[in-house]
Amino acid sequence: MTQSLTLRRPDDWHLHLRAGAMLRAVLPFTAAQFGRAIVMPNLRPPVTDRAGARAYRDEIRAALPAGTDFRPLMTCYLTDRSDPDEIAAGHDEGLFTAVKLYPAHATTNSDQGVSELRLVMPVLERMQRIGLPLLVHGEVTDPAVDVFDREAVFIERVLAPLLRDLPALRVVFEHVTTADAVAFVRAEADSGRLGATITAHHLMINRSALFAGGIRPHLYCLPVAKRERHRLALVEAATSGAAAFFLGTDSAPHGITAKETACGCAGIFTAPAALELYAEVFDQAGRLDRLEDFASLNGPRFYGVPVNAGRVTLVREAWTVPERIDVSADTAVVPFRAGEPLGWRLVSSSV
Numbered sequence: 358m359t360q361s362l363t364l365r366r367p368d369d370w371h372l373h374l375r376a377g378a379m380l381r382a383v384l385p386f387t388a389a390q391f392g393r394a395i396v397m398p399n400l401r402p403p404v405t406d407r408a409g410a411r412a413y414r415d416e417i418r419a420a421l422p423a424g425t426d427f428r429p430l431m432t433c434y435l436t437d438r439s440d441p442d443e444i445a446a447g448h449d450e451g452l453f454t455a456v457k458l459y460p461a462h463a464t465t466n467s468d469q470g471v472s473e474l475r476l477v478m479p480v481l482e483r484m485q486r487i488g489l490p491l492l493v494h495g496e497v498t499d500p501a502v503d504v505f506d507r508e509a510v511f512i513e514r515v516l517a518p519l520l521r522d523l524p525a526l527r528v529v530f531e532h533v534t535t536a537d538a539v540a541f542v543r544a545e546a547d548s549g550r551l552g553a554t555i556t557a558h559h560l561m562i563n564r565s566a567l568f569a570g571g572i573r574p575h576l577y578c579l580p581v582a583k584r585e586r587h588r589l590a591l592v593e594a595a596t597s598g599a600a601a602f603f604l605g606t607d608s609a610p611h612g613i614t615a616k617e618t619a620c621g622c623a624g625i626f627t628a629p630a631a632l633e634l635y636a637e638v639f640d641q642a643g644r645l646d647r648l649e650d651f652a653s654l655n656g657p658r659f660y661g662v663p664v665n666a667g668r669v670t671l672v673r674e675a676w677t678v679p680e681r682i683d684v685s686a687d688t689a690v691v692p693f694r695a696g697e698p699l700g701w702r703l704v705s706s707s708v
């Protein structure tokens with residue numbers, strides 16, 4: 358049995374860091390594990406231009422622990438009023454790594470998202486021309502569509518037409534949760550222009566877990582976890598080594614009181630054990646040898662950036678995920694698998 362595993366230092370291609378005290382509390386976990394992370398722009402107010410992205414990047418850099426080489430990769434939040442010139446200028450100066458499409462009202466802080474795709478076509482056409490990737494939250498918001506079907510319906514109503522109309526646009530289908538999404542991404546694999554991130558939690562839980570013994574607010578996220586057959590399709594995709602699939606935790610911290618309430622926020626906080634969670638999934642699938650492809654190699658290839666120079670080492674060693682992470686005197690966050698044992702532990706990281 359493999360007892361230790363050394364990988365190229367991985368990256369997190371989908372992460373929520375928030376701002377202020379929350380940022381300062383959660384960032385060290387990600388910086389300890391990953392070389393880079395794509396930082397989501399759904400702050401209040403969202404990061405919609407260069408000035409906002411520069412200020413947010415400065416705040417993240419100021420919150421980094423000493424001695425880390427972690428690099429935040431900034432994204433721009435697309436709105437109905439986004440300006441193609443502003444976004445292209447952010448790309449030119451190396452500020453924007455990607456642009457994020459939230460369908461309006463699809464999820465946390467998405468009320469300023471895109472109400473109709475035709476309104477942002479000039480921006481998408483420019484992105485296609487300059488090679489700037491679009492990251493999509495792939496769920497329709499039509500209230501008539503069942504919440505468990507919103508990703509599959511998004512493929513047929515939005516994503517397939519978008520890829521057809523903009524044949525050179527590079528797109529990442531974020532946090533895929535269904536066998537339908539896996540099949541769609543695989544069918545586009547030859548083009549090399551459609552990637553997909555997969556979270557650790559969607560590899561580990563199905564929708565029954567949300568109701569095991571009572572309602573489990575800390576397992577609620579969007580897209581919501583689906584049936585077991587979908588989870589199995591995600592595990593197969595992630596552990597296959599296929600180039601289109603790469604690591605994106607979607608670690609999304611919310612204070613306990615925002616989760617444990619009558620109308621709780623969507624988001625699962627996986628950062629404190631991110632790589633260890635993925636290692637557990639790959640180990641159980643008998644595919645530890647593919648973890649490096651998924652975590653460290655496929656993402657840089659898609660984004661056209663070098664892999665990280667450093668290495669990380671995981672060992673087979675039991676430890677317990679903390680019950681909570683303190684954010685401030687009156688706020689804490691509950692991590693995924695809080696108080697539960699994990700079988701893999703990150704022990705070293707070199708830059």
Ligand code: DOR
Pocket residue numbers: 373399464465494577578579580609610623624625
């Ligand atoms: O569960 C989620 N949380 N899904 C999202 O799309 C947004 C995220 C957040 O920002 O909390």
Ligand code: ZN
Pocket residue numbers: 371372373397607609
């Ligand atoms: Zn997200």
